[in-house]
Amino acid sequence: MSEWVDFKTIKHSTPISRILDHYRISLKPSGSNTFRGSCPLPTHSSSSVEFTFMVDTNKNVWSCHSQSCTRARNGAIGGNILDLVSLMEGCSLRSSALLIQSWFGQPSQTALPATNVHAKPAAQQASNTPLSFRLRDVDCAHAYLKDRGVSRETAQLFGIGLYTGPGMLSGRIVIPIHNEAGSIVAYAGRSIDDVRPRYRFPTGFHKGLELFNLHRYTTSGYGGRIVVVEGFFDAIKVFQAGFPAVALMGSTMSRPQADLAAQHFSEVVLLLDGDDAGRSGTRKAIETLRSRAEVKVGWIPDGNQPDELEPDEIKGLIQCSC
Secondary structure, three states: OEEEOOHHHHHHHOOHHHHHHHOOOOOEEOOOOEEEEOOOOOOOOOOOOOOOEEEEOOOOEEEEOOHHHHHHOOOOOEEOHHHHHHHHHOOOHHHHHHHHHHHHOOOOEEEOOOOOOOOOOHHHHOOOOOOOOOOOOEEOOOHHHHHOOOOHHHHHHHOOEEEOOOOOOOOOEEEEEEOOOOOEEEEEEEOOOOOOOOEEOOOOOOHHHOOEOOHHHHOOOOOOEEEEEOOHHHHHHHHHOOOOEEEOOOOOOOHHHHHHHHHHOOEEEEOOOOOHHHHHHHHHHHHHHOOOOEEEEOOOOOOOOHHHOOHHHHHHHHHOOO
8 A cells, every 4th residue: 555645636725825834934025926035945055146036825836046946956947835845855746745745634545556466665666866956054063063073074075064954954964865876865864952853864765775875985986895884973983983884874784785785895894783773783684695795793892883982993893893
């Protein structure tokens, strides 16, 4: 069963004013049914241009005539509410429709496929679509990163920092996630005050299809030893310690992630967290990779994770992996 979406009904039954209120976008009247103001879209980088964003509440559409937005959207100057939410959230049109349903109580329905009973799970048959925009207003020098042991140079290299623009990631540390080819397919958002959820991912993004930081090595041609960890900051700390690293974005290695690791690297060093989930994930990853790549394990001390260790400790675990 998959959730069915009536795009036409959502577009015509949800006033664009409700979307504006949801994002706290304030515009000034410019006509009987039109409003204008500064563009709130993540694609907008023309800071010197004001009042380029226009909304027509009668037609339920919006537009932005700035060069940055039209260029990012391949010449398109506007769209409907689905397009607007898709851009604000960095997600697909289908995901934006589901979000609107969840926000405003639009009834969701289920479609019962009669001939697709053997369909693969979505994470196996889908791919993560590259984003058409880049987040701006990202502070790579925020104190949270320093507290986590991330240098300003590393933060700038990885493109992570506190995001202060509009959208669901506002006020969080944003972390760009690239696919194998080097295109950004999602931004993860980490809360800086442990507000739940600690990590927020866009709807429709499949973590199991990507390895965080993989693009750094596939695009450079590196194919030697790789250290596999669980989280973003684990990978960053291992990277700062001088070792190539990728992250699962979880404690379990998926089949697509194993395919990527075996395809691109001659040796895999598993350095998962020192807890029950990490130990279990390590054993499963060994079984998944054993016949396809040389696999070694660096056993993290109980109760610890790589981003809590000093560089010399990380080095020792990797060099003594077996």
